[in-house]
Amino acid sequence: MNVQLFIPCFVDQLYPDAAFNMVKVLQKAGCTVSYNANQTCCGQPAFNAGFWDDSRTICGKFLDDFNTEDYIVAPSASCVGFVRNYYSKLFTEGAAAEKAKKIGANIFEFSDFLVNVLGKTDFGARLQGQATYHDSCAALRECKIKQEPRTLLDNVQGLSLTEMQDVETCCGFGGTFAVKFEPISIGMGEQKVENAVATGAEYLISTDLSCLMHLDGYIRKNNSNIKVMHLADVLASGW
Template sequence: MKTELFVPCFIDQLFPETAWNTVKVLEKAGCTVSYDPQQTCCGQPAFNAGFWDDAKEVGTKFLNGFSDESIIVTPSASCTGMVKNYYNDLFTNTRLHNKCRAVQGNIYELSDFLVNILQFDYFGAELEGRAVYHDSCSALRECKIKREPHQLLSKVLGLELVDLKDNETCCGFGGTFAVKFDAISTAMAQQKVDNALAAEAEYIISTDASCLLHLQSYIDKNNLHIKTMHIADVLAHGWGNV
């Protein structure tokens, strides 16, 4: 299957290895992956901050960067949720109305695409350790993704996936929320990490790099013995560097 890759801002700027691992995972699942290096952002930061005109400008570039018929895959439930749900507020009854609807129907978060479209869940990945999975708000509430990451992680050799208390509770990032309400945001991160430590986990895994960035920052600041990993990095672990 031919797919186009959308690499979110967070991953492009801070976690490029996750983008490469996404390509490796998709290719191992039988996909031919294309990537436009001129792509930028989906417009979510501006939209969430209330700058809808700016978000529309960025979103217009996003829509024009993909064909109407392409399958688009991204390692971000947050960006997927933005396009599928909130582009309606920006492009309904505009000249890009039909293009928007086509792209909305063709964009998938990585784990959703692998499990539900390709029906492929075994990559030969290996990761020794005990882990918890964090349901990001975007994955759970905007993209209705719950079962898919667990199915993929259950096939990773050596990985023990254990329950995380309050795993459906927000980690505290929330985009500009973490800046405007830093004390509350930090307390929410602390609760999430404390629950993971209570489960004796060595890893916190999620679909969203933004959540993981927030949690890893708290972990690093407090010198805690736990690590965050994006699910794409987990699925490519043990074979992706070969």
């Protein structure tokens, strides 16, 4: 199966190892992976800030950077959810609208693709320790992803998963929300980290590095005894 990679801008710049590990897992699953180095942002930051015309320009480039025949896989439910659910608001007619519809149907978050498209849940990963999982708002509410990451983590040898309290509550990142409403954002992050730590987990895992980046900031500042990991990093462990 041919798969196109979409690597979000913040993953490309700050967490490239997660992208490389996603490639390793996809290749192990038998996929032929391609990457268009001309790709940039999906346009979500500008859209969420209200700059729809600017966002439309960026999103138009996104449509040009990917074909409509092959699946597109990304290590971010936030970006996938934006393309799936909001491109239709920017492109309402003509060829662009039709291409946006086709790409929206073909783009998948990593765990969703592995479980629901490939039908693969065990990659021989090994990671010893206790873990808890954070449902990102985008994964849960925009991509309808709940069980898929947990199924994949259940098949990681040596890893024990414990659910935290208020697991479906937002971590407080929310893109520019964290900047505009910093005290509220910090408080929400604190609550999420403390709930994760209370499980006794050594690892806090999610599909979304945007959430993990926010939570890791609180963890580092407060010397909390827990480590954040993207799902791709976990699935590429031990082999």
